[in-house]
Amino acid sequence: MAHTSPEMQDCIDACLRCYQTCLGMASNHCLPAGGKHVEPEHVRLMLACAEICRTSAHLMLLGLPEHRHTCRACAEVCEACATSCAAVGDMQDCVTECRACAAHCRSMAA
Template sequence: MAHEQYKSCIDACVACAQECEHCGDACIGDAKMAECVRTCRDCAELCWTCSGFMSRGSELAAALCRACADACDRCAAECSKHQADHCRRCAEACRRCAEECRKVAA
């Protein structure tokens, strides 16, 4: 079953998406954080989508995981620039997710 084969990556994607959604929402009112909001939203969307593709065993899962790892790297880099706890948690979740996605994409 696909959802069992990809469990660690699915779990990392869901956790990352949740952190990105929270971080992006927390930053949305601050104009200086516009890039953080954008990268968080992009990353969350790819993480949610990626987890679905893996859950159903799509042949496109590996390709999507490559894109997701890239989005996670970008989001981690952006969030690492900021001192807020939610940004730090987001960056950490993004790094874990990128690592898991690279395993699936390999």
Template sequence: MSAATASKQECIKNCQECQTTCADQLSSHCLVEGGGEHVQQEHVQRMLDCIAACKACIDFMSRNSEYHALYCKACAEVCKACADSCEQVTELEACVACCRKCEKSCSAMAA
């Protein structure tokens, strides 16, 4: 396996982890808390954007699309915004960690 293929597979894995972790935390933590910072519109939107960006990025990389780098760049930006938002909310350390990891690998794929 080439280094580029290994990097892409790692990025896909990180995007999948980020997508599922954010979806789980949003539905099982933020919406369950039912108030305050957990359900502020901007925070929930950041999490939904991150879930969608990761899904799109996985799709483009899995298909070996020539446009995957564009999606990886966007995904990195969205993951950063989501991590920044999750840092402001209590008990979302898992989201912060996976978003930062995904941001890093997507940034590398976009370069």
């Protein structure tokens, strides 16, 4: 297994937490809540965020230098998801995890 720096491990952990939070909140919070929580653009963004977080973690775990590209995209999608979740309201866990993941991913993409 390739050596994973502490910074990369922190980013992997942040990505996996964000993946779990976005997917879980989309399924177990937004769907039951209805209304603005289930507007298509919001739900698509949450699902895209979960997927790019999972993919970024996966490429870092594989040790591919190309993870910088997915991390850059991940940071952008996470910021958009955080903004959407903040606008919808009652989604602070998602906002917090998305912003944390975006910060980690920006540093890994640098």
